[in-house]
Amino acid sequence: MQEVGRVLNDTLARGQIQGGVVQALGWTLLEECKWRDGALENGQLTNYVIPTTVDVPSIRVAFLEAPYPQGAGGAKGIGELPFDGVAPAVANAVAAATGADPRSIPLTPERLLDMLLEQPEGQGAGR
Amino acid sequence: MSGASEVRNGGAADCGEVELTLALNGESVTVRTSPSARLLDVLRYDLGLTGTKEGCGEGECGACTVLMDGLPVNSCLVPGWQARGRAIETVESVPAAELTALHESGATQCGACTPGVVMTAWWVRRNPDLVDEHTLRDIMAGNLCRCTGYDGIIDGLEVWLAAAGRERAR
Numbered sequence: 169m170q171e172v173g174r175v176l177n178d179t180l181a182r183g184q185i186q187g188g189v190v191q192a193l194g195w196t197l198l199e200e201c202k203w204r205d206g207a208l209e210n211g212q213l214t215n216y217v218i219p220t221t222v223d224v225p226s227i228r229v230a231f232l233e234a235p236y237p238q239g240a241g242g243a244k245g246i247g248e249l250p251f252d253g254v255a256p257a258v259a260n261a262v263a264a265a266t267g268a269d270p271r272s273i274p275l276t277p278e279r280l281l282d283m284l285l286e287q288p289e290g291q292g293a294g295r
Numbered sequence: 296m297s298g299a300s301e302v303r304n305g306g307a308a309d310c311g312e313v314e315l316t317l318a319l320n321g322e323s324v325t326v327r328t329s330p331s332a333r334l335l336d337v338l339r340y341d342l343g344l345t346g347t348k349e350g351c352g353e354g355e356c357g358a359c360t361v362l363m364d365g366l367p368v369n370s371c372l373v374p375g376w377q378a379r380g381r382a383i384e385t386v387e388s389v390p391a392a393e394l395t396a397l398h399e400s401g402a403t404q405c406g407a408c409t410p411g412v413v414m415t416a417w418w419v420r421r422n423p424d425l426v427d428e429h430t431l432r433d434i435m436a437g438n439l440c441r442c443t444g445y446d447g448i449i450d451g452l453e454v455w456l457a458a459a460g461r462e463r464a465r
Contacts, residue, residue: 179399179400179401179447180401180404182401182446182447183401183404183442183443183444183446183447184404186443186444186445186446186447187404187440187441187442187443187444188444189444190443190444190445191441191444212351212353212355213351213353213355213356213439214353214355218439218441220436220437220439220445221431221432221433221435221436221438221445221448221449222432222433222436224444224445226446226449227444227446
């Protein structure tokens with residue numbers, strides 16, 4: 169659900185939000201720039217992995233329209249906002265499922281395992 | 296033609312050229328190129344078909360997908376000389392009328408992945424039995440897209456394949 173001012177083109181507006189959410193899922197779960205000696209260590213798609221079709225679900229989009237008086241035809245920029253909610257939502261889902269308290273992303277399996285192993289005994293649904 | 300070869304070789308000593316004849320989009324063409332040229336280079340720089348795009352250049356992203364003897368390949372990973380005697384199909388060969396569904400579903404935003412997406416989709420379109428064994432998401436997993444979140448691509452492909460199925464049933 170996103171407040172977009174007024175939708176000028178349904179297909180493109182929907183695509184902007186779907187694409188933004190999927191990029192944010194990559195940022196939340198997979199993507200991390202690793203630096204060594206001032207150089208990017210994983211500057212290839214082999215080791216800086218972004219989501220493929222099979223890594224992400226279909227994204228259902230709902231528009232909340234409230235025409236924006238300063239925007240052309242009542243529109244607002246929508247390309248970046250889809251990023252904002254994804255990482256908190258995923259982190260909260262991980263917290264609810266495991267009892268971990270994620271404070272940083274990407275929530276890679278390795279980082280999540282470390283987090284779970286560091287938990288005090290008796291906490292967390294996974295133990 | 297030789298200019299492009301010099302650029303690709305970075306001015307290194309001339310290591311000769313190879314000549315190859317291939318069936319390009321249904322027409323026989325003969326081209327002389329550097330032995331180190333990738334199929335991608337042959338298509339873009341020797342033959343002028345710039346519809347095929349270079350993405351990562353290392354076989355991860357699928358932007359440079361073309362069909363070789365009817366199967367999708369990353370043209371950045373195929374040595375040009377390996378195309379000798381093969382049938383190569385590029386995005387230029389796909390009739391625009393076939394692409395309406397992808398166009399209308401929002402399968403393209405920035406367009407960098409589009410030629411590769413279209414070629415994989417065209418392969419599926421011509422081999423509809425593929426979807427009996429694999430999901431469209433499985434089939435399209437070799438084509439990375441940063442903009443659409445893939446819904447536009449998958450939705451468009453579903454519409455396209457459904458329309459083609461109705462066409463066949465007629």
